[in-house]
Amino acid sequence: MNRHRTTETEEVDEVDEVAEGKAHRRRTVPALLLAAGLALTSGLAACGEAAEVRDPQTRTARDSRxxxxxxxxxxxxxxxxxxxxxxxxxxxxxxxxxxxxxxxxxxxxxxxxxxxxxxxxxxxxxxxxxxxxxxxxxxxxxxxxxxxxxxxxxxxxxxxxxxxxxxxGERVGRLQGEALLRALGDEARDGQIVMMNGAATDPNSAWFKEGALAALEGKVTIGKAYDTAEWRPVNAHVNMAGAIASLGADEIDGVYSANDGLAAGIISALKAAKIHPLPPVTGQDAELAGIQRIVAGDQYMTVYKxxxxxxxxxxxxxxxxxxxxxxxxxxxxxxxxxxxxxxxxxxxxPIAVTADTIEETVVKDGVYTVDQICTPRYADACERAGLTPPSPAP
Missing domain, CATH: 3.40.50.2300 (Response regulator)
Structure with a gap:
């Protein structure tokens, strides 16, 4: 499934600083969802950078709260x-x-x-x-x-x-890998992807990668794979530009991205290379910008936690x-x-989110409202995706 270049000027998304991934190998299989209400408060409690550290022999008072x-x-x-x-x-x-x-x-x-x-x-x-x-x-x-x-x-x-x-974390990677294969469909067998993992210093990154490889290996060719230093979107952009130069713009059928921040850098590199249509790109964290890219069709999916x-x-x-x-x-x-x-x-x-499931996941749970997602820039895309604000109460 080759991609072709377009002569039209493409907008290069701003690459924001985004964080992280998550987890380590489990010994048992827990996954109990704890019930609790969503409530947002803010408070300020600064923690200074003290030069002197308490002697470990001086133990914290047991009545500290x-x-x-x-x-x-x-x-x-x-x-x-x-x-x-x-x-x-x-x-x-x-x-x-x-x-x-x-x-x-x-x-x-x-x-x-x-x-x-x-x-x-x-x-x-x-x-x-x-x-x-x-x-x-x-x-x-x-x-x-x-x-x-x-x-x-x-x-x-x-x-x-x-x-x-x-x-x-393994489940996160599996969800991403399985979604990418679904997006590729029958063309996965002869397709080629780029794998953009998180930072090598993060144990969560290895956990995500393990789950993704369990889904992807043997079902699609991994043409290039990168560990992205410090989870920085700008580093993902550089890596992706290198993959495009090495593999060819027409030879990249999908991109495994470990999170939404990396996806921003990846997509900006794809657009800079005038690749159209964009190949499916995964993500994680259900960031607002990631959800909006999914609505717009630039990103295929994210993982909501x-x-x-x-x-x-x-x-x-x-x-x-x-x-x-x-x-x-x-x-x-x-x-x-x-x-x-x-x-x-x-x-x-974790929960996989695509354009078809935004309303039943992050909107239903109150993470974002439709109004937050469907800003004027994304109004037309939201309409096509069936995302419309609720009617005002009479």
Missing amino acids: TVGLLLPDSTNRFAEFDRPLIERRVAELCPECDVEFASAQADVATQQRQLDAMITKGVRVIILDAVDSKSLSSSVDRARRAGIEVIAYDRLVEGPVSAYVSFD PFRLEANAAAEMAVALVRGGTPYGIATGTVDSPTTPDIPSVLLT
Whole structure:
């Protein structure tokens, strides 16, 4: 299924900075969806970069009611969903608890300082989405020795963590691979794709890749495969431009993209090369821009991970630990990290989203409204896709 060039000027999408992927190998198969209400609140709790770290022999007071929340960056997902959802659920379950928040802005050294600062302040529990799963191991160990429980959130950090909450990463990759094969149809057998994986330093990236390869290998030719440094869309753009130059613009029938941010970079490279029609491109995270690209026909699918369920599970585990309990009543299985076996875990079920299922997934769950998706730029595409705002109440 060859693609041809067009002489028309194509718009090159702006490539935004986007984050991450998710998870590590599971030992059991949990996938229990935790019930909870969607609620967004905002709060500010700055965590400074303290130079002095609490002596691990000086343990956190057992009556501390502070939950530390360390997220890797301030992209839309974390700013609009994870942070406010976690803060709201902690407040609902534990009115006497405080949440101390900091964003690492995708910098490992910054996150190390933030974690050390929380140890110094004597928080009781830290919910940690690590920028780098290996580099934070020593800080996680210091936290444990200071009597602070660490919950690995979204990405399994190394070190003595007490619990882990994420999505089934292998399932994410399988959903992406299976969707790409469906898009290729009968032409998959003789087709050729490019595989754009996430960062090699992220254990989630390897998990997604494993699931995708399980679906793709033997059913389509993988002409080029890349690990995308730092999950940066600009790096995906460069990689994709290289694949086009190497394979030929007419010889790329589909692209496996590990997430929506990489898809933005990939699609901008395809458009810059004047490839039309665009080959099917996968994604993950159900970002608003990704959903809009799906409506417009530029991106084929994404993977929706109900962040509310993930955030609620982490908050519930944190409150249980703050009150001296354990996460076992919330966990639905266990996982092993390279350093720690049998970590109580919740691994949730991801959901594939295409143009036909936007309304029954992200719109139904209140992630986005039709008005948010169907801005004037996408109005015609939304009409073709059957996405129309609800009629106003009489």
